[in-house]
Amino acid sequence: MNRFPLLRGLFLASLGVSALSFSSCAQELSKPNQTLKDVEILASDSLGGRLPNTPGHAKAQQYLVQRFKSIGLKPVGDQYQHAFTFTQRNSTTQQPGVNLVGMIPGKSEKVIVISAHYDHVGTRNGKVFNGADDDASGIGAILSIATQFQKQKPQHTLVFVAFDAEEQGLQGSKAFVANLPFAKERILLNVNLDMVSISEKNELYASGLYHYPAFKPLLEQVKVPQGLNLRFGHDRPEQGHDDWTRQSDHGSFHAAKIPFIYFGVEDHPHYHQETDEFKNIHPTFYLKAVETITQAVQVLDKQLSL
Secondary structure, eight states, X not given: OXXXXXXXXXXXXXXXXXXGGGTTTTSOOOHHHHHHHHHHHHTSGGGTTOOTTSHHHHHHHHHHHHHHHHXXXXXXXXXXXXXXXXXXXXXXOEEEEEEEEEEEOOSSSOEEEEEEEOOOOEEETTEEEOOIIIIIHHHHHHHHHHHHHTSSOOSSEEEEEEESOSTTTSHHHHHHHHTOSSOXXXXXXXXXXXXXXXXXXXXXXXEOTTTOGGGHHHHTTOOOOTTOEEEEOSOOGGGGGGOOTTSXXXXXXXXXXXXXXXXXOOOOXXXXXXXXXXXXXXXXXXXXXXXXXXXXXXXXXXHSOO
């Protein structure tokens, strides 16, 4: 998540992750375990913090393309990779970026975009900032949601996007919204996930209902797992820096007048620190959060008009 400006196997081997991490590879992993494995892999030291245009970032991209394929997502266009260019803050030099886009066709051509970002801030002074919560957790969740919907055909077309260069100022989502691969009128909303795996209070927030109150009665139908608190908020202008409306990739959709719901947690001591590692996420909370978000997407898919 980009909150600073506002305040404060073949592919397994190529990723360089230890064999110990994959001791159970010989047998099929359960869905929850696979979700945790996705986070563990993306947050491993071998990916170097996933700073855009670094070898570790390329490994993350390579891994996610394989996961999109293994889940059975269809490319949107000729391939999953949607290239764009962006300019770093305080620089005039353009850099390449790559969003990864796959879909599950529904009975309707109306689209729900489900997103998270796969980049992070890289390595600084020899310390790897792995970004397990920010935002490997969101990527693991959208992969889990996609897997679930492959078992039950959705009413609407679900488009899954792994955004690049979020930490550089929402660059991937800005490029995506500026050059949509389908008509803007087809998009019902964006469901964005950024930081969903760490909460001492077991609180997951659904933000955006202040702007789009029609979604509130739908989210109130979600059967929240015991031990998790689904809260609404962090989306009112008077909240200042606690207003998350523009603090992650959903902000690009909102700026284009495309509705959004953002799922996330409040800041914690590991945010943008080298301690944002897989070992420090809260697995029980995380899996309940993934279950909650999946149910929310199911409710939205079933009840939004076709």
